[in-house]
Amino acid sequence: MRCYRQWLVLCLGLFAASIRAQETPPVPHPEYQVSAPKGAPNVVIVMLDDVGFGASSTFGGPGQTPVLDTLAHEGLRYNSFHTTSICSPTRASLLTGRNPHAVGIGTVENVPDDRPGYSGFHTKDTATIAEILRQNGYNTAAFGKWHQTPDWEVSPSGPFDRWPTGEGFERFYGFMGGETDQYDPSLYDGTTPIMRPPGSNYHLTEDLANHAIEWLRVQHSVTPNKPVFLYFAPGATHAPLQAPKEWIEKYRGQFDQGWDKLREETFARQKKLGIIPADTVLTSRDPRMPAWDTLTPDQKRIASRLMEVYAGFLEHTDVQVGKLIDTLKANGQFDNTMFIYIVGDNGASTEGGLLGSANYFGPIQGLPESDTSKLAQLDKLGGPGTHAHYPAGWAWAMDTPFQWTKTVASHLGGTRNPMVITWPKGIMDRGGLRSQFSHVNDIVPTILNAAHIKEPTTVNGIAQKPMDGTSLIYSFADAKAPERHTTQYFEVFGNRAIYHDGWIASAFHRRLPWSTISGFTTKKFEEDQWELYDLKKDYSQGNDLAQQEPARLAALKDLFMQEAGRNQVLPLADLAMSGSKGLPALHEGRTRMTFHEGAVGIPESALPKTYNRSWSVTGIVDVGAQAHGVVATVGGNSAGWSLYLDAEQHPMFTYRLFDLKTVTFRGAEPLKPGRHELRFDFDYDGGGYAKGAAIQLLVDGVLIGKDHLPASPPAFFTIEETFDVGIDHGSCAGDYPEESAPGYTFTGGRIEEVSIELR
DSSP states (O other): OHHHHHHHHHHHHHHHHHHHHHHSOOOOOTTTOOOOOTTOOEEEEEEOSSOOTTSBGGGTOSBOOHHHHHHHHHSEEESSEEOOSSHHHHHHHHHHSSOHHHHTOSSOTTSOOSSGGGSOOOOTTSOOHHHHHHTTTOEEEEEEEOOOSOGGGSSTTOOOTTSGGGTTOSEEEEESSSOOOSSSOOEEETTEEEOOOOOTTOOHHHHHHHHHHHHHHHHHHHOTTSOEEEEEEOOTTSSSOOOOHHHHHTTTTTTTTOHHHHHHHHHHHHHHHTSSOTTOOOOOOOTTSOOGGGSOHHHHHHHHHHHHHHHHHHHHHHHHHHHHHHHHHHTTOGGGEEEEEEOOSSSOOOTTTTTOBSBTTTGGGTOOOOHHHHHHTGGGTTSTTOBOBOOHHHHHHHTTTSSOOTTOTTSHHHHBOOEEEEOTTTOOSTTEEEOSOEEGGGHHHHHHHHHTOOOOSEETTEEOOOOOOOOSHHHHSOTTOOOSOOEEEEEETTEEEEEETTEEEEEOOSOOTTOOSSSOOOOOGGGOOEEEEETTTOTTSOSOOTTTOHHHHHHHHHHHHHHHHHTTOOSOOOTTTOOOTTSOOTTTTOSEEEEOTTOOSEEGGGSOOOTTSOEEEEEEEEEEEEEEEEEEEEEOSSSEEEEEEOTTOOEEEEEEETTTEEEEEEOSSOOOSEEEEEEEEEEEOOSSTTOOEEEEEEETTEEEEEEEESOOOSSOSOSSOEEEESSOOSSOSSOOOTTSOTTOOOEEEEEEEEEEEEO
């Protein structure tokens, strides 16, 4: 009986404790779960790519952006917001709140050098907003373009602490480089290279949106009380310009008037919308850029179609962004979401050259591309297998009303981008316009201010550099509030400027932004001509006051040097002077590299430098009776090579020289079961840069085929595709069977090794 009473008391006690637990939920120990400040908003940053100030309909442009239009009516438009003029520095500044050179990413990751401000090496004393928010109770994720990791760290060997998942993002799904094929992207899930999902209707922007939506839903289901930070950075509208055909067709015939007329039309719409001041001057076209009327009829047809592709790409992307908003609204989260939509990481891009391209990585290296070749692909442009980029004239039109374009950090055509911010709980002035000077480094301070999180002085035990940006919260309630970001330098490729208290001094250095990468010449920085503009009265930099205000110009030039010294900008150098000497290189000192199965996602830049010289690739395979698939490959469907076995086990090799020539060798007989040596030789003609070569494929020492190339890539096949063994990660470099799954994985045998050797 006594035992029974004890048992009954124990049960009643447990029952009472259970009731109390239900009435008062336990508070997690702070060591186990950090909570965000009460009321901290969700944060979404959308960063588009290579979209100029005058591209979107929201800011007067021809590309319809219905989602951005709606957000602009619900929130605030910023018409004096600035980027750095090129992608990697802009993204570094966006994610850290610092000036890009202070972060170590003062240039694009593809062309770093050994100056501390240009190494491409993100230092740990400038932590990202993702890491700060993660440590303050947020769930964090990034989807899309990264382009913040040095080339020598983008490989299966790591290290991975400068990959997104090492920079504070708990989830990453996207691509690591500056661009990728939208139909067959070089995808990563975390740090693992993966193939895109199968299917003929695939498009990367849609895939990114779907994964972001899935992540938002999971977070809301599992941890509904935790705020989220979502960074959505699609590849649009960076080349390759690729969009579903129905989106391109919406714009058929809408650009036949040409870029000169389109620029005037955009300018008129901008004034009507009140996006620009009524007294703004439409700046003139640089005389080195052709007028539309000087193009031949065929060149106009090509150019018009390329612009149609661009516009379709932009609208298609904007609609995918709308799906994120729909999800947040369905979750009941949108009212307390700060949604920051930045329309471009720099001005519009002129990398397609003066006449545009169907496969732009060849022409940008100085290799020819004929109008005949482009016309033959006219109806395919924007679809799978094309790598298109529009002419520089369209980029200039997309940057209306400003001078210049992407990479020209000295002028607003390179640095001024539209931005829209909505936050239903935090912004009451719906549809307002804000003209205070602002910069991409203002975004992190704005987020921290909204979330009531102090700027940290240390992160992970490392003392932090102070942030350079200024919170924009002050502008939310008052369109006339005095601007607080009063000084800002700009510098990319030697083009430089300094903004201070409404004035900007600008120095265009040397390189025309549509130039090829060949034949760079140096120019002394002292020879650059500085210009001076009063942006309070001259919104578009249309009236140079350098002659009238020499003292003011001299003071601003001095201020630039002070800011440059403080931010690791000095010594100045341009592309002709800089180089990667002193930086790590995975191929350093190696004339031969040997790889095995599992070597996937290795950057082209990590391989021995096979350009402008002779080289060989040799694969040793042991095959059964039904072997097929990729042995080794580099590049993709725009340019590259692939060594593989077809579905009947015939040895094959495809070499793609952009649109100049594609050669495919195929053995007459299938390989017999057993061990075989497959060898491709590239015997360079010599005599300089980008010359031709004799090529041949041998199997077990027996010649299978030979040919001659009229030229060769002088510097790279692509900037985004990789070297892979046993699979083709990304777009197809080989002529694989149509029914094969993405990647055409090697099966039915074993790849012993693959060696690349310089000769």
